[in-house]
Amino acid sequence: MGNPKAFLTVPRKEAGYRPVHDRIHDFGEVEQTLNTKDRQEQASRCMDCGVPFCHWACPLGNKDPEWNDALYHGEWETAYKLLKKTNPFPEFTGRICPALCEKACVLYHTTGEAVTNRENEAAIAERAFLEGYVTIENPQRNGKKVAVIGAGPAGLAAANDLNLMGYTVTVFEKNEAAGGLLRYGIPNFKLNKQIIDRRISVMEQEGVEFRYNSEISEESGISGISRDYDAVVISTGTPTARDLKAPGRELKGVHLALELLSQQNRVLAGMSFSDEERITTKGKNVLVIGGGDTGSDCIGTAHRQGCKSVTQIEIMPKPPVGHNPNTPWPNWPVILKTTSSHEEGCTRRWNINTLEFLGENGKVTGVKVQPIDWKPNPEGGRPIMVEAGEPEIIKAELVLLAMGFLKPEHPEYPDNVFVCGDAANGASLVVRAIASGKQTAQKVDAFLKR
Ligand SMILES: Cc1cc2nc3c(=O)[nH]c(=O)nc-3n(C[C@H](O)[C@H](O)[C@H](O)COP(=O)(O)OP(=O)(O)OC[C@H]3O[C@@H](n4cnc5c(N)ncnc54)[C@H](O)[C@@H]3O)c2cc1C
Ligand code: SF4
Structure with missing residues (x-):
């Protein structure tokens, strides 16, 4: 284990974000990094618990105690090799995972200060690329496609694992580049897209073929493809965002969140859009509308594009700060989350229902909302929404709908077709998508070896 007394003597230290006045003017990553000494000291806080809940809570089963110990001892290459055993893309999760492991950490439950697993993971991954521990594998082909x-x-994740098992893998992607929501959803200030390019380059050198602008229709x-290939993996995500069918939805200036986010990421990648197409928050x-992470990403993007003000409304009540007795361990704690984007300035309101989009000359000018409350349902089940106060108007020349995604439905496929990630489970997390891709690779392998 690490330093047996470090958890008593070394406090949790996060690298933190770049100062607001600096980061607000660009789309560079907001998170900073610790120096090597501090990073190793943070890893030393891991107590190598007899039952490591962090390992259990991580959907990938990452062996945090093992790689934290190697990191503490300065054995960066060993740390990377241990991490790579369970996580093919630690440079993604190290940046944008909500760190399920940290909410399971015994130090979190006893002192409120979990080991900085996510940041440690990112540090190990970056050192691995820097020092050349990320090597190109040359798997022996088994003749199956x-x-x-x-x-x-x-x-x-599925392509990576199947390729390393010896299958000849072709990835069909409808967009012009790889990454899915990593590239066309998550803003650059959370994940720089060169990080994706770097990993795709490794996969290409290892033999994975990517075919872009290739939409395969359901x-x-x-x-057709299931006849041409020995097996097919469908990992098409959740393409349909939840919409809000309130009066005035057709007004110009009301958009789904991803319309803004994906366009902004494309602009940063060098694409241009006509004034008519361009969605901008400037002035x-x-x-x-929607109090979750996608909404938060809209807030950070709105600031960087130069908005005048930004308000986020959520229909559900404000979660408690720090601890929620309704979501005890081992549930995920539903508590108030304040992201780097919220820190940049935003009015946040809860218990607000949207009634109508208001406009002039076909353009949105505001939204009529209704403050509400939730009363317990005497018959059990979902609480009942009741009005709480007079309706009011929130002035807005741009409205973004960030209310989640619909779970896709799939027809019955031939036996050699497998579905994974958000396409199978509904909108979730990157770490769960990677885990699902890896599990599906195992199923494909078992199917093709039967
Ligand atoms: C704005 C936003 C921010 C998020 N932030 C985070 C975060 O910080 N941390 C986190 O853990 N999770 C986050 N998530 C969730 C996370 O991004 C997803 O859970 C994850 O990307 C799902 O992975 P996936 O591979 O299943 O699907 P996707 O990432 O959606 O990828 C699906 C891919 O399939 C392609 N495709 C679709 N249909 C076809 C077709 N017919 N033919 C060919 N290709 C097709 C799409 O173009 C896309 O590239 C966020 C989601 C959003 C929307
Ligand atoms: S992938 Fe996420 S949950 Fe797993 S160890 Fe890394 S930060 Fe923790």
Whole structure:
């Protein structure tokens, strides 16, 4: 284990974010890094618990105690090798994972200060690329072909594992580049897209073929491809965002969150859009409907594009700060989350229902909302929404709908077709998508070896 007394003597230290006045003017990553000494000291806090809940809570089963120990001793290459055993893309999760492991850490439960597993993971991954521990494998081919449809984290994980097992893997992606929501959802200030390019380059050198601008339609494409390939993995995510069918939805200036986010990421990648197509928050009062992470990403993007103000509303009540007795361990703690984007400035409101989009000359000017409350349902089940006060109008020249995604439905596929990631489970997390891709690679392998 690490230093047996470090958890008593070394406090948790996060690298923190770049100062708001600095980061707000660019789309560079907001998170900073610790120096090597501090990073190793943070790893020394891991107590190597007899039952490591962090390992259990991580959907990938990452062996945090093992690699934290190697990191503490300065054995960076060993740390990377241990991490790579369970996580093919620690440079992604190290940046944007909500760190399920840290909410399971015994130090979190006893002192409120979990080991900085996520940041440690990112540090190990970056050192591995820097020092050349990320090597190109040359797997021996077994003569079988697998098609992967969709190059998000689930598809990439499945493709990576199947390729390393010896299958000849072709990834079909409808977009012009790989990454899925890593590239066209998550803003650059959380994940620089060169980090994705660097990993795709490794996979290409190892033999994975990527075919971009290749949409495989559910109707005809999948049955055709399932005849041409020994197996097919569908990892097409959740393409349909939840919409808000309130009056005035057709007004100009009301958009789904991803319309803003994906366009902004494309602009940063060098694409241009006409004034008519371009969605911008510049000089506008922005209203984000939906209190989750996608909404938060809209807030950070709105600031960087130069909005006048930004308000985020959520229909559910404000979660408690720090601890929620309704979500005890081992549930995920539903507590108030304040992201780097919230820190940059935002009015946040809860218990607000949207009634109507208001506009002039076809353009949105505001949204009529209703403050509400939730009363317990005497018959059990979902609480009942009741009005709490008078309706009011929130002024907004741009409204972004960030209310989640619909879980896709799939027809019955031939036996050699497998579905994974958000396409199988509904909208979730990158770490769960990677885990699902890896599990699916195992299922494909078992199927093709039967
Ligand atoms: C704005 C936003 C921010 C998020 N932030 C975080 C975060 O910080 N941390 C976190 O853990 N999770 C986050 N998530 C969730 C996370 O991004 C997803 O859970 C994850 O990307 C799902 O991976 P996936 O591979 O299943 O699907 P996706 O990432 O959606 O990838 C699906 C891929 O399939 C392609 N595709 C679709 N249909 C076809 C077709 N017919 N033919 C060919 N290709 C097709 C798509 O173009 C896409 O590239 C965020 C989600 C959003 C929307
Ligand atoms: S992938 Fe996420 S949950 Fe797993 S060890 Fe890394 S930060 Fe923790």
